[in-house]
Amino acid sequence: xxxxxxxxxxxxxxxxxxxxxxxxxxxxAAPSLTFMQDAWRRLKKNKGAWVSLILLALIFILAFGSxxxxxxxxxxxxxxxxxxxxxxxxxGINGFNGTLVxxxxxxxxxxxxxxxxxxxxxxxxxxxxxxxSRVLYGTRISLIIALVATLFDLTIGVTYGIFSGWKGGRxxxxxxxxxxxxxxxxxxxxxxxxxxxxxxxxxxxxxAIALTSWTNMARLVRAQxxxxxxxxxxxxxxxxxxxxxxxxxxxxxxxxxSVIIINTxxxxxxxxxxxxxxxxxxxxxxxxxxxxxxLLNDGQKNFQFxxxxxxxxxxxxxxxxxxxxxxxxxxxxxxxPRTKE
Amino acid sequence: MAKYLAKRIFYxxxxxxxxxxxxxxLMKLLPGTxxxxxxKLSQSQIxxxxxxxxxxxxxxxxxxxxxxxxxxxxxxxSFQFSDQPVSYLLSSRIGPSLQIGLQAMVVGVVLGILxxxxxxxxxxxxxxxxxxxxxxxxxxxxxxxxxxxLQYYLGLKAQxxxxxxxxxxxxxxxxxxxxxxxxxxxxxxxxxxxxVDVLSSDYIELAKAKGLSRMGVIYHHALRNSLIPxxxxxxxLAVNIMTGSMVVENIFSIPGIGEQFVKSVLTNDYPTIMGLxxxxxxxxxVVLLFTDILYGIVDPRIRLTGKAN
Numbered sequence: 001x002x003x004x005x006x007x008x009x010x011x012x013x014x015x016x017x018x019x020x021x022x023x024x025x026x027x028x029a030a031p032s033l034t035f036m037q038d039a040w041r042r043l044k045k046n047k048g049a050w051v052s053l054i055l056l057a058l059i060f061i062l063a064f065g066s067x068x069x070x071x072x073x074x075x076x077x078x079x080x081x082x083x084x085x086x087x088x089x090x091x092g093i094n095g096f097n098g099t100l101v102x103x104x105x106x107x108x109x110x111x112x113x114x115x116x117x118x119x120x121x122x123x124x125x126x127x128x129x130x131x132x133s134r135v136l137y138g139t140r141i142s143l144i145i146a147l148v149a150t151l152f153d154l155t156i157g158v159t160y161g162i163f164s165g166w167k168g169g170r171x172x173x174x175x176x177x178x179x180x181x182x183x184x185x186x187x188x189x190x191x192x193x194x195x196x197x198x199x200x201x202x203x204x205x206x207x208a209i210a211l212t213s214w215t216n217m218a219r220l221v222r223a224q225x226x227x228x229x230x231x232x233x234x235x236x237x238x239x240x241x242x243x244x245x246x247x248x249x250x251x252x253x254x255x256x257x258s259v260i261i262i263n264t265x266x267x268x269x270x271x272x273x274x275x276x277x278x279x280x281x282x283x284x285x286x287x288x289x290x291x292x293x294x295l296l297n298d299g300q301k302n303f304q305f306x307x308x309x310x311x312x313x314x315x316x317x318x319x320x321x322x323x324x325x326x327x328x329x330x331x332x333x334x335x336x337p338r339t340k341e
Numbered sequence: 342m343a344k345y346l347a348k349r350i351f352y353x354x355x356x357x358x359x360x361x362x363x364x365x366x367l368m369k370l371l372p373g374t375x376x377x378x379x380x381k382l383s384q385s386q387i388x389x390x391x392x393x394x395x396x397x398x399x400x401x402x403x404x405x406x407x408x409x410x411x412x413x414x415x416x417x418x419s420f421q422f423s424d425q426p427v428s429y430l431l432s433s434r435i436g437p438s439l440q441i442g443l444q445a446m447v448v449g450v451v452l453g454i455l456x457x458x459x460x461x462x463x464x465x466x467x468x469x470x471x472x473x474x475x476x477x478x479x480x481x482x483x484x485x486x487x488x489x490x491l492q493y494y495l496g497l498k499a500q501x502x503x504x505x506x507x508x509x510x511x512x513x514x515x516x517x518x519x520x521x522x523x524x525x526x527x528x529x530x531x532x533x534x535x536x537v538d539v540l541s542s543d544y545i546e547l548a549k550a551k552g553l554s555r556m557g558v559i560y561h562h563a564l565r566n567s568l569i570p571x572x573x574x575x576x577x578l579a580v581n582i583m584t585g586s587m588v589v590e591n592i593f594s595i596p597g598i599g600e601q602f603v604k605s606v607l608t609n610d611y612p613t614i615m616g617l618x619x620x621x622x623x624x625x626x627v628v629l630l631f632t633d634i635l636y637g638i639v640d641p642r643i644r645l646t647g648k649a650n
Contacts, residue, residue, distance in 0.1 A: 177352075180352070180356070181355075181356045181359055181360075184356050184360075184622055184625050184626045184629060185360055185618065185621065185622045185625070186580050186583045186584055186621050186622075186625060187580065187584065188583075188584040188587065189602075189617070189618050189621050189622075192602075192606055192614075193364065193367055193614070193618065196371060196606065196609075196614075197367060197370055197371055269481070273483055276483060276485075277483070277485065277584070277587075277588055280485055280588060281587065281588060281591070281603050281606070281607075282603075282607060283606060283607070296485070296486065300489050303489060303493055304493065304497065307493075310489065314486045317483065317486070318478075318481055318482050318483075318486070321480075321481035321482070321483070322477065322478070322481040325477055325480055325481055326477065329477075
């Protein structure tokens with residue numbers, strides 16, 4: 001490092017005024033972004049989260065769109081078309097071409113049933129109901145349950161958390177004890193007990209999941225509130241005489257938004273999972289209504305001979321869970337860049 | 342430490358007391374009695390049966406009796422299996438559940454640590470991507486879907502393991518795998534994140550600078566420090582296994598308490614449901630207490646005397 005480069009004197013020249021302006025260290029080249037815009041920009045860079053977002057949008061549109069326009073009526077029974085495997089026109093691969101193995105031989109189930117013209121994309125169930133329509137219907141029920149549960153999560157959980165963290169002291173200790181007691185009973189047991197009392201059905205599942213799912217949100221929001229309430233801007237707002245309610249809405253909520261959004265993304269799959277488990281056990285949604293859990297339960301009975309009846313709902317359930325989990329991870333990285341290495 | 346322990350045990354008892362009280366009165370809210378549909382019974386016969394089960398007394402007396410019994414481990418008599426005390430029914434069934442649950446926890450967490458550590462060591466390579474995919478799939482696939490697939494492909498098709506029933510170690514393999522998938526995935530994710538953090542810290546640089554081998558650095562410094570926070574997720578994982586066991590035990594026909602819970606729910610066997618709720622809460626409380634104490638022992642930076650949480 002001892003020898004220095006020998007540069008001729010004419011390679012140097014004084015800076016012009018324009019050059020100086022271009023080098024202005026105070027100038028900000030990029031447009032300034034709000035917190036949300038910044039997070040959105042980072043989210044778009046995350047391939048997994050971006051694909052999940054599009055997939056979820058698609059599933060939402062299909063599931064809720066099927067309420068208006070469905071390929072078949074999900075409850076229309078066609079006994080003569082029972083247990084037809086899936087047939088997708090133009091695809092000749094076994095498993096998607098309407099054939100199935102019967103007594104060691106591959107036969108065209110559609111021809112056998114006299115339904116040569118028909119094609120059910122996901123096949124039919126044991127009553128001849130179109131599986132695709134039922135999966136879409138089931139997805140809709142599962143999503144509705146998850147969304148309503150999330151709504152409770154957002155109202156009860158966030159309010160409880162903010163109140164507990166904001167009040168502090170004895171109130172906080174007491175409220176945290178209550179949560180600890182709720183957390184020391186497995187959620188599913190509480191949900192089952194509530195459903196027994198409320199009679200099985202969609203409404204009681206929603207109530208049961210809603211009443212148990214908010215604890216996690218409340219704890220996270222409380223921890224964050226404890227941190228935020230020590231900040232100077234809260235002190236300033238208090239000094240200026242803002243009411244607690246207004247501080248909660250104007251200052252706490254916007255600063256809690258990232259925690260809330262991220263946690264919501266993990267509440268939804270767990271609500272879907274609980275609903276599927278309950279329906280699978282047999283105390284959830286009851287027939288003729290369908291949810292992904294009941295479809296899985298029906299499909300599992302015939303898995304050995306008609307595997308598609310379980311594969312399709314299982315696939316849809318896994319995709320939804322996967323997409324929400326990936327989106328949740330992506331949102332966490334987007335809102336908190338420090339976690340991303 | 343002793344003071345902290347006493348405080349925690351007090352809260353454990355308080356929690357169980359509240360659980361018992363709430364379940365008792367919830368059960369009283371339920372419509373109907375186990376004899377609702379027994380048209381053949383005369384009024385005096387019903388009165389006799391009520392007397393036998395202690396249902397003729399006022400509710401607060403029933404509650405006190407139940408509480409006194411529960412302390413001694415007596416949860417009444419099952420409605421479904423006549424003359425079977427709930428405590429006997431459950432004590433004969435808790436063994437298989439504990440065995441499968443513990444196996445799933447150990448297998449899941451050990452494999453999860455391995456997968457997570459490998460992912461962190463080969464950060465941002467295809468190895469890392471594969472381990473991430475494995476862990477996100479493990480979280481997204483419900484245990485009952487996995488259980489059916491394992492049962493079909495490894496049990497029925499490959500004939501490697503028995504598809505159901507309970508008999509010996511070989512019968513526990515598939516349920517353990519089905520239940521262990523979530524702990525595996527969760528702990529792999531957790532260990533990876535922690536270890537990536539630890540690997541970029543100064544003391545790892547120092548250990549490397551001192552000339553320690555790669556495995557030495559990983560084993561003695563990185564892994565140990567990444568594992569401490571893992572204790573915090575043991576509680577949630579235990580909940581997950583308890584929840585999963587209800588369905589998985591059903592699928593594999595394992596005579597455990599999870600299967601019994603589902604059966605009792607479907608047959609409205611209230612005393613058994615109550616007993617199981619209390620047992621589940623008790624197990625979870627003990628796990629939470631145990632992990633909190635363990636956390637304080639392995640990480641002296643956390644003061645046990647301060648906050649319980």
